[in-house]
Amino acid sequence: MKRGTLHKAAQDLRYLLERGYPRERVLTLVGDRYRLEAPERQLLRRGVHVPSRARARRRRLLGLGQCAGRAVGIDGHNVLITLESALAGRRLVRADDGVVRDISGLGRHHRPGELTWRAARLMARALARAGAASAAAWFDAPISRSGELAARVEDILVQAGVPARARAVPVPERELLRHQGPVASSDSALMDQVAQPLDLAGEIIRGLDPAPALECLDENY
Secondary structure (H helix, E strand, O other): OOHHHHHHHHHHHHHHHHOOOOHHHHHHHHHHHOOOOHHHHHHHHHHOOOHHHHHHHHHHOEOHHHHEOOEEEEEHHHHHHHHHHHHHOOOEEEOOOOOEEEOOOOHHHOOOOHHHHHHHHHHHHHHHHHOEOEEEEEEEOOOOOHHHHHHHHHHHHHHOOOOEEEEEEOOHHHHHHHOOOOEEOOOHHHHHHOOOEEOHHHHHHHOOOOOOOOEEOOOOO
């Protein structure tokens, strides 16, 4: 597909979203109009947001440098799957709100493996270099092996010098909403509700050498 077609689809989607049309309905409408395949529809889903909301979210984003001496809350599966996608060379999008997101759709099909531990070590080293005082990571308990994943990630964080606790819980978002301090996630709804959103995976990905390619549907970048 020509990039111009995808950018036109993104423009149409932004126009409709800003005017209050239901997100799922207009995603289908725009995807059908431009005859988009599933990966391109997922790029729009993950990358295009209500323009006014995207600008507000971008202004509120913390940087890693603002985590020194702070307790960082981590949306465990969300952050690690994004980092895994970068390590595996999967497609990533730099969304309208400045946040890096994967389009793999792994979600509940995720299973921890060697890439997971590499991603966890990247995360731990980044937090240690930033001088984070501690980390608390919550993982989605219904996902297979989440308890094992939480225990291993806690060990990796502690070994990197970051005091940490990691738990598998039924609804990680509930814990993250109660967290006092930076919250690392690319979940749009969660980022809008917490006081200090942090795109931890995106910060790490942009610092990789070589840095993975990031697709972008926002012509302002």
